[in-house]
Amino acid sequence: xxxxxxxxxxxxxxxxxxxxxxxxxxxxxxxxxxxxxxxxxxxxxxxxxxxxxxxxxxxxxxxxxxxxxxxxxxxxxxxxxxxxxxxxxxxxxxxxxxxxxxxxxxxxxxxxxxxxxxxxxxxxxxxxxxxxxxxxxxxxxxxxxxxxxxxxxxxxxxxxxxxxxxxxxxxxxxxxxxxxxxxxxxxxxxxxxxxxxxxxxxxxxxxxxxxxxxxxxxxxxxxxxxxxxxxxxxxxxxxxxxxxxxxxxxxxxxxxxxxxxxxxxxxxxxxxxxxxxxxxxxxxxxxxxxxxxxxxxxxxxxxxxxxxxxxxxxxxxxxxxxxxxxxxxxxxxxxxxxxxxxxxxxxxxxxxxxxxxxxxxxxxxxxxxxxxxxxxxxxxxxxxxxxxxxxxxxxxxxxxxxxxxxxxxxxxxxxxxxxxxxxxxxxxxxxxxxxxxxxxxxxxxxxxxxxxxxx
Amino acid sequence: xxxxxxxxxxxxxxxxxxxxxxxxxxxxxxxxxxxxxxxxxxxxxxxxxxxxxxxxxxxxxxxxxxxxxxxxxxxxxxxxxxxxxxxxxxxxxxxxxxxxxxxxxxxxxxxxxxxxxxxxxxxxxxxxxxxxxxxxxxxxxxxxxxxxxxxxxxxxxxxxxxxxxxxxxxxxxxxxxxxxxxxxxxxxxxxxxxxxxxxxxxxxxxxxxxxxxxxxxxxxxxxxxxxxxxxxxxxxxxxxxxxxxxxxxxxxxxxxxxxxxxxxxxxxxxxxxxxxxxxxxxxxxxxxxxxxxxxxxxxxxxxxxxxxxxxxxxxxxxxxxxxxxxxxxxxxxxxxxxxxxxxxxxxxxxxxxxxxxxx
Numbered sequence: 007x008x009x010x011x012x013x014x015x016x017x018x019x020x021x022x023x024x025x026x027x028x029x030x031x032x033x034x035x036x037x038x039x040x041x042x043x044x045x046x047x048x049x050x051x052x053x054x055x056x057x058x059x060x061x062x063x064x065x066x067x068x069x070x071x072x073x074x075x076x077x078x079x080x081x082x083x084x085x086x087x088x089x090x091x092x093x094x095x096x097x098x099x100x101x102x103x104x105x106x107x108x109x110x111x112x113x114x115x116x117x118x119x120x121x122x123x124x125x126x127x128x129x130x131x132x133x134x135x136x137x138x139x140x141x142x143x144x145x146x147x148x149x150x151x152x153x154x155x156x157x158x159x160x161x162x163x164x165x166x167x168x169x170x171x172x173x174x175x176x177x178x179x180x181x182x183x184x185x186x187x188x189x190x191x192x193x194x195x196x197x198x199x200x201x202x203x204x205x206x207x208x209x210x211x212x213x214x215x216x217x218x219x220x221x222x223x224x225x226x227x228x229x230x231x232x233x234x235x236x237x238x239x240x241x242x243x244x245x246x247x248x249x250x251x252x253x254x255x256x257x258x259x260x261x262x263x264x265x266x267x268x269x270x271x272x273x274x275x276x277x278x279x280x281x282x283x284x285x286x287x288x289x290x291x292x293x294x295x296x297x298x299x300x301x302x303x304x305x306x307x308x309x310x311x312x313x314x315x316x317x318x319x320x321x322x323x324x325x326x327x328x329x330x331x332x333x334x335x336x337x338x339x340x341x342x343x344x345x346x347x348x349x350x351x352x353x354x355x356x357x358x359x360x361x362x363x364x365x366x367x368x369x370x371x372x373x374x375x376x377x378x379x380x381x382x383x384x385x386x387x388x389x390x391x392x393x394x395x396x397x398x399x400x401x402x403x404x405x406x407x408x409x410x411x412x413x414x415x416x417x418x419x420x421x422x423x424x425x426x427x428x429x430x431x432x433x434x435x436x437x438x439x440x441x442x443x444x445x446x447x448x449x450x451x452x453x454x455x456x457x458x459x460x461x
Numbered sequence: 462x463x464x465x466x467x468x469x470x471x472x473x474x475x476x477x478x479x480x481x482x483x484x485x486x487x488x489x490x491x492x493x494x495x496x497x498x499x500x501x502x503x504x505x506x507x508x509x510x511x512x513x514x515x516x517x518x519x520x521x522x523x524x525x526x527x528x529x530x531x532x533x534x535x536x537x538x539x540x541x542x543x544x545x546x547x548x549x550x551x552x553x554x555x556x557x558x559x560x561x562x563x564x565x566x567x568x569x570x571x572x573x574x575x576x577x578x579x580x581x582x583x584x585x586x587x588x589x590x591x592x593x594x595x596x597x598x599x600x601x602x603x604x605x606x607x608x609x610x611x612x613x614x615x616x617x618x619x620x621x622x623x624x625x626x627x628x629x630x631x632x633x634x635x636x637x638x639x640x641x642x643x644x645x646x647x648x649x650x651x652x653x654x655x656x657x658x659x660x661x662x663x664x665x666x667x668x669x670x671x672x673x674x675x676x677x678x679x680x681x682x683x684x685x686x687x688x689x690x691x692x693x694x695x696x697x698x699x700x701x702x703x704x705x706x707x708x709x710x711x712x713x714x715x716x717x718x719x720x721x722x723x724x725x726x727x728x729x730x731x732x733x734x735x736x737x738x739x740x741x742x743x744x745x746x747x748x749x750x751x752x753x754x755x756x757x758x759x760x761x762x763x764x765x766x767x768x769x770x771x772x773x774x775x776x777x778x779x780x781x782x783x784x785x786x787x788x789x790x791x792x793x794x795x796x797x798x799x800x801x802x803x804x805x806x807x808x809x810x811x812x813x814x815x816x817x818x819x820x
Contacts, residue, residue, distance in 0.1 A: 030520055032598045100559060103568045135603050168741060168757060175739040175804035178660075185806050189656035190649060195702050196740070232600055240597065247597050250521065257587035264580030268573045275569005290701040291674075291691055291734070291742050293756040310739065310774060311758050317776040317805060326805030327776045328739055362600060394759060404759045405772060 033255045034233050034248035038125045040262060045118035046225075047266040048111045049217065055108040056210065062098055064090035065160065065206035067199045076283055084287040087202050088162035092283055107274030112154045114270060116302040119147045127346065127377050130370060131234050133354070133361035137347040139227045142220050144343045149217050151302050156209040158280060158300055160202050165280075167288030168297040170196045172310075172332075179326040180333055197288060234364045243362045296395050301388070308390030309335045312412050339384070371430035379423035386415045521596065528593020537589035544582030551575025660809075661801050664703045664733075665782055665794040669694045671707055671731065680790045681727050684709040687748035691734060694794070702802060704734040705782055706753065707792070708746055708764050716766040721799075724783040729792060731782035732768045733802035736760060738775035740804045753779065767799075777805060778812075 016022050033039070066086035072079045074089070076096050084092075094101040123143060126132055132140035155173070159166045174196040177188040193200040233248070235241040249255045273279075285294055299307050309331035318325040350373065367374040389396065390411040397407040516522050551574030558567045605613075624631065671679040671692040679692055689708045697703040712728035724730070732753065736743045741757035752761040752771060760773030768779030780798035787793055800812040 026520075030596070030598065032596045099562065100565075100568055102565045103572070106565075106569075171740040172757060178804055178806045181807040185656040185660055186649060190652045194653065194656065194659040197701065231603065232598075240595075243600075245597050245599050247595060249594075250524075250596050254587050254591045257583045257591065261580045261583030261587065264576045264583060266580075268575075268577035268580055271576060272569050272573030275566050275572065291704060292744065293741055295756065297757065313774055315738070315760065315770055315772075315774045315776045319811060322808065322811060324805050324807055324809045324811075326807075326809075327774055328804065331774075360603060408759075 029250065029252040031229070031251040031255075032232065032246045032248045033251065034235055034246070036236055038129075039233060041118055041122035041125055043259060043262055044266055045115055045122055046221065047263045048115035048118055048270070049221065050263070051111040051267060051270055052108060052115060053214065053218075055104045055111060056214075058104045059094065059108055060210060062090060062094040062101060063087070063160075063206075065203045067162070067197065067202050072287075079283060079286075082287060085162040085202070087160060088282065088287045091161040091163075095283065103271070103274045105274075106277075106279050107270050109158070109279045110273040110277070111270050112150075112157055113279075113301060114266075116147070116150050116154055119143070119150055120302075123147060123343075124377070124381070128367040128374060129234070129236075129364040130350065130354075130361070130373070131364055132347045133350065134347075134358075135231055135360055136227075136234075139224055139231075140347050141344060142224045142227070144340065146217060146220050146224065147343075148340060149213055149220070153209060153213040153217065154300055154302060156205045156213065160206050160209060161280075161282050162197075162202060162288050163280075163282035164285040164288055164292065165282070165294045165297055167197065167290065168293050169299055169303075170201065170288075171290075172307075175326075176328050176332040179329040181323070181325065181329070197290060232362070234362055236364050237366065241363050243360060246362070296392075296398075298392055298395070304388040304391040305384045306332055306336055306387075306391075308387035308393075308411075311393055311408060312387065312390045312415055342380070368430040368433035371427045371434070374430050375423045375427035378426040379419035382422035383415060383419040386411060386418050390415070521594070524594035524596045526593065527595045534590065537585070541582050541586045541590065544578050544585060547578035548575045548582060551578055657808075659702065660803070660806065663797050664697075664802060665694050665705075665797045667794060667796050669696075669794045671705070671784075671792045671794065672698055674699060679707060679792045681729070681786050681792065682790065683792075684729070686711055686728065689746045691744075692731070702735065704742065705731050706734045706743065706746070707731045708753075710748075710751060710764060714751065714765055718767055721767060721781065721783070723785075724781060724795070726784055726786045726792075729784055730764050731784055731794075732762070732764065732779040733782070733798055735803045736775060737770075737777040737779060737802075737804060738773070743779065 064086045068086045069083055070086055070089055072082050072084045072089055072092065074093060076092055079092065094105060126140065159170055170192065174188055174192050177191060178184045180187060191204060192198055232246040235247055240247055298304065310328060313327065313331035315327060317327045393407045393411055394404050397404045400407065551571050555568060555571035555575060558571055672695050673679065673690060673692060676698060679690060684690060686709050689706055692705050692707045693700060693703050708730050710728045710730060712725065715725055717724060734742050734744065736755040736757065738755065738758055738760050741755050743753045743755045743762065745754040745756060747754065751763060751765045753764055754761050755773065755775070758774050760775035761771045762768045762779045763771050768781050770776060770778065780800040780802050782798055783795035784792055785795045801809060
């Protein structure tokens, strides 16, 4: 049967050569190559669940009086968007499951990208020829964060209202174009009668289309360049070692998709997320107590709290206080991320070569130390985003907690750098015979390679 | 080309026969799988190996075997069968819960079971029943051979020659592109007139009464010392931008700047309720310290001395609203806020406010 279909297709597209290559395509077996796949499959789940939500969501800021099956909100003035999400959660079959799966999948999507990025960084997989894919990947991270923010901003609840006001202030603070950008994105103020429709358009169309297009490019480049290999016997710059796409890798990968789906489905059913009926509808005069953004924006929220209350005046120009922690700091973080392959190139000896065998983190003490330090800094910023909650839990004043976190923001990365650097040096030092295991070139494979290259 | 009817029939018949025989073969193999349980591992692994001709053609003949079959194939197949049956069971469970209008919790559990079992089954199939072979494929050099590059460049140059000759047309194309860019950019006008009208425009006018959300006027007797009320201009009740917090403090404690000495009749002070840091409502008033607290980032503003920020990330004063009391005791605005309310932007005019961040 597959013969018949294959012949039918081949007589129209001439696919036999490509098909053979595709079936034989080799994927490495190391678990850390699955991190990117988890991100990919989370995105697939986001699209699937998002399509279902789209059937029931009403992206409108019109005010209505709620009269529905959730009695606690009966008679409350809400937006159409909020009403439709409450309806979706209580009256649509599997609506709450799909909505919670969508939210969990978004959290896991960004998390998987971040962990995947760390794997790439610490093993120097971004090196030539994979710089383009690093740049695409960093862009995907930014888009994922942005779309996650848009997603939890559209239901018109009290928590999203706080996030919207803060985002409006952040956009407003951008020099020259800020007021116009904020006006375009949100309308004349927050809340406005146009913001949900605008954010929704971005959330379900433009940003997902960009993510999908970049994902295709990301995967296409991986297909073209093959994956990297961890160092080991037979792992050279001239070959790729692992399982074939058909059937082993196919089974494993579809299996992984099912497991990711199962995990997110179970979370969606068992673990409540973003219960907007408890938060209540947005009310511009009120704020959700101890409001926190979704985890991937915690570092920006934290930076806003850590940054001292100063702004800059240059003549009549104002650089508002939120510009520094919430615009320039994230821009700086992403600029550094984008620059990683090019900074690395300056310091690495064989920068002109193709790199297909990964480095172990311990082989690059400086890069590993700096990466750990940068990550630690963002973790401190993340916790600073909850400084009021920490203060309540610790029974201390917010001022004290914030002072300690400001110190930690610099001390923790420094200590992390020293520890991780020394750990790498120590891992490298005592066993020179172990080094032999990680030598990249192995004479016994070159003969095989010479034969296959002529093919 | 379209096949003749009899061809079509033959193909169809062939297809049906093929399908039936394939199903039969599958059934035979499955039963054989289970019946070989307990037989030697060597027999099982022989069974799994494809015919030598196919192996040679596939280019996989040299794949290195890395996994040794330890237990019998039958037991392994049984494990995968159990997993797949669990997946079917979970799916049926989901259908039952869904159609009977069951809880979200049960829906999640059944989704988890069905997909979890299916995923486990597939991974087990790959690990237990497929050949554990390590394949090695050569990487093609990513840089094209020199002649291919030269040919590509020549093809480009052959066309470029024709384009570059027409300097005028190339220049005009750039102009057209620039015009289109200007058209696209100018379409931001569709969003409205001008954001600055809202950002810098007047919020309060002299003589406007302070109204509550319920539309009641505030008078000198409306609040006790230490109490607060959110008020609006009469024409903008409920407005986010115009929301104002009215507080009654002990007038003896007031330390307002000299030019604001008469802004707080009877100890009534009024400030913009929009935080100058990130725009959250500055709703919490602590009367022991006379501070307004923003719940978002914990900025605090002193209401006694003109809304100066005393802590947290805010740098600019809360804009103050000058007040007066008219002949019948109603509280009214004596003018607009001391500065445009809300978070800062690049051309927010400097004020004479005694703010922390102001030079």
